[in-house]
Amino acid sequence: MKKFGFILLFTYSFWAQAQNSVSIRFEPIYNQFRLEPNLIYPNLVDSIQFQELKFYIGHVQLYNDDSLVAIATHSHYLIDIHQNQTITLSIPNQASFNQLRFQLGVDSITSVSGALEGDLDPSLGMYWTWQSGYIHSKIEATVFGSNRNKTQFTYHLGGYQFPYNSLQTIQLGLVQTETIKIDVDIAAFLEHEEVLKQSVIMSPKPASLVLSQIFAHSFKVSQK
Amino acid sequence: MKSAKVFLMISVLIFLAAQKPISFWQKPSHFPKPIFDFKEKPLDSAKVFLGRLLFFDPILSKDNSISCASCHSPYNAFAHTDHPVSHGINDQIGNRNAPALFNLAWQKLFMWDGAINHIEVQSLAPISHPKEMNENINAVLEKLKKSNLYKSAFKKAFGDTIITSAKLLKAIAQFELTLVSANAKYDKVYLGKDTFTDQEKRGYILFKQHCNSCHQEPLFSSYEFETNGLKPDTTYNDYGRFLMSNNPMDSFKFKIPSLRNLAYTYPYMHDGRFKKLSEVLNHYTNDLKTSQKIAVQLKGGLQISGNDKADLLAFLNTLNDKTFVFNPAYQFPKELLQTNEGN
Numbered sequence: 001m002k003k004f005g006f007i008l009l010f011t012y013s014f015w016a017q018a019q020n021s022v023s024i025r026f027e028p029i030y031n032q033f034r035l036e037p038n039l040i041y042p043n044l045v046d047s048i049q050f051q052e053l054k055f056y057i058g059h060v061q062l063y064n065d066d067s068l069v070a071i072a073t074h075s076h077y078l079i080d081i082h083q084n085q086t087i088t089l090s091i092p093n094q095a096s097f098n099q100l101r102f103q104l105g106v107d108s109i110t111s112v113s114g115a116l117e118g119d120l121d122p123s124l125g126m127y128w129t130w131q132s133g134y135i136h137s138k139i140e141a142t143v144f145g146s147n148r149n150k151t152q153f154t155y156h157l158g159g160y161q162f163p164y165n166s167l168q169t170i171q172l173g174l175v176q177t178e179t180i181k182i183d184v185d186i187a188a189f190l191e192h193e194e195v196l197k198q199s200v201i202m203s204p205k206p207a208s209l210v211l212s213q214i215f216a217h218s219f220k221v222s223q224k
Numbered sequence: 225m226k227s228a229k230v231f232l233m234i235s236v237l238i239f240l241a242a243q244k245p246i247s248f249w250q251k252p253s254h255f256p257k258p259i260f261d262f263k264e265k266p267l268d269s270a271k272v273f274l275g276r277l278l279f280f281d282p283i284l285s286k287d288n289s290i291s292c293a294s295c296h297s298p299y300n301a302f303a304h305t306d307h308p309v310s311h312g313i314n315d316q317i318g319n320r321n322a323p324a325l326f327n328l329a330w331q332k333l334f335m336w337d338g339a340i341n342h343i344e345v346q347s348l349a350p351i352s353h354p355k356e357m358n359e360n361i362n363a364v365l366e367k368l369k370k371s372n373l374y375k376s377a378f379k380k381a382f383g384d385t386i387i388t389s390a391k392l393l394k395a396i397a398q399f400e401l402t403l404v405s406a407n408a409k410y411d412k413v414y415l416g417k418d419t420f421t422d423q424e425k426r427g428y429i430l431f432k433q434h435c436n437s438c439h440q441e442p443l444f445s446s447y448e449f450e451t452n453g454l455k456p457d458t459t460y461n462d463y464g465r466f467l468m469s470n471n472p473m474d475s476f477k478f479k480i481p482s483l484r485n486l487a488y489t490y491p492y493m494h495d496g497r498f499k500k501l502s503e504v505l506n507h508y509t510n511d512l513k514t515s516q517k518i519a520v521q522l523k524g525g526l527q528i529s530g531n532d533k534a535d536l537l538a539f540l541n542t543l544n545d546k547t548f549v550f551n552p553a554y555q556f557p558k559e560l561l562q563t564n565e566g567n
Contacts, residue, residue: 114345115342115345117388122345122389122390123362129352130339131339132339132345164470205470
């Protein structure tokens with residue numbers, strides 16, 4: 001009988017510790033279309049083709065109001081339209097959450113920690129070589145105008161030091177599901193008047209900071 | 225009797241365990257605490273050796289012609305003697321003097337303008353600079369993966385043959401961190417093992433009076449950034465630290481270099497404009513470009529007479545560390561020759 005009670009207790013504790021997983025996908029979209037490299041997307045007056053679209057998502061956390069429910073395994077994930085990337089978090093069974101918090105970019109402590117591995121490997125094209133620091137978002141696209149003149153956009157956004165610390169903290173309220181899809185609306189970003197003002201940014205500076213803030217507003221929980 | 229034996233054995237084991245492991249790197253007793261965290265990232269002899277191979281190997285450059293040592297030669301205290309500014313791939317000329325490499329563990333920021341925040345990511349800059357090695361780090365990794373020498377050296381250093389950029393960068397940094405220069409006559413005098421001549425003593429007093437606030441002993445630099453009154457060179461138009469910070473107060477500020485090993489590292493200044501130390505001293509006494517941003521210590525110029533300059537130079541001569549320059553652990557690794565001969 002004693003033994004049976006022990007097994008029951010063991011089973012219960014196993015059940016109590018059981019975890020559910022939640023997967024999060026960041027999906028760049030362009031006017032409702034899922035963005036893929038080198039396809040040409042129509043626009044109102046012109047069309048656009050993306051060569052690169054990569055960005056760092058860091059410190060992914062699920063919250064229930066103000067209490068922390070789960071933290072992603074890795075500190076940073078590089079989201080790249082050339083690759084499929086799903087971020088998986090384990091949450092305790094029966095735990096609920098109603099908010100997703102994450103950073104767009106690489107925090108300053110990580111930025112001064114030397115040569116790192118994995119998604120933060122400096123060979124992934126997201127590290128400035130002539131000065132230390134990560135490019136947090138790399139957006140390279142060609143716009144074909146109605147007269148077929150090509151315009152190249154090159155935005156390498158980043159900077160971890162004052163006064164150009166471009167790290168963005170994002171909080172999104174959501175309804176609990178096992179899979180969360182975050183739309184990253186690139187069209188809204190590119191059509192912003194501040195973004196239209198310049199076609200090339202390749203270093204930490206005021207414009208990099210402004211565009212990082214605008215880009216952070218492109219992240220929305222998908223309603224589909 | 226048996227328990228006494230066991231007790232003895234246990235005490236011997238405890239004694240052995242209490243002995244500190246022989247450290248590959250030791251802080252010179254008269255040096256301050258280094259900035260690099262050796263507890264978090266301890267030096268390892270296999271990583272240091274791999275770093276030394278990489279440091280001397282032109283495989284890092286696009287056409288396999290330029291190594292780190294091309295501009296940072298051990299015989300020049302890892303600077304580039306006789307070259308005002310560095311020469312890179314295809315005989316291209318850069319716009320700054322290759323700095324001497326030593327006592328890097330005490331430095332927070334690297335490069336003349338402090339662009340680099342950690343020694344492990346420093347080598348990415350010269351590897352990818354179009355006028356230096358002009359190579360992509362991924363192409364370097366592909367070349368290394370084909371080499372048996374590197375497969376074996378990476379395995380010894382990191383436990384497997386998977387070659388990554390992080391491992392490569394860490395290894396180069398490990399070798400560079402071993403470059404400690406702390407055995408000049410000055411150091412011996414400091415530690416009571418030698419004495420200054422009268423002239424050197426007079427020079428030391430003058431040094432403390434005129435130089436020590438920026439070139440602080442025992443490292444002989446605060447490694448801060450300052451404007452030292454050089455007239456901007458109109459060819460380079462180099463604004464120094466301003467290019468990194470965008471702060472106008474940083475215009476023409478450059479990293480204060482150490483005064484150690486000056487005999488091996490001429491020419492001087494960020495653009496190598498002075499060949500002789502006497503020219504440097506004359507600059508500070510007679511030739512300062514007065515601007516509001518000049519380092520406060522230099523306002524009005526230094527007041528040093530001709531005789532005093534001779535004494536000061538005699539003292540600076542005691543900062544040359546011959547054992548550092550000729551240390552066999554810092555020289556070209558012969559193993560690289562074997563790979564070039566197809567072994």
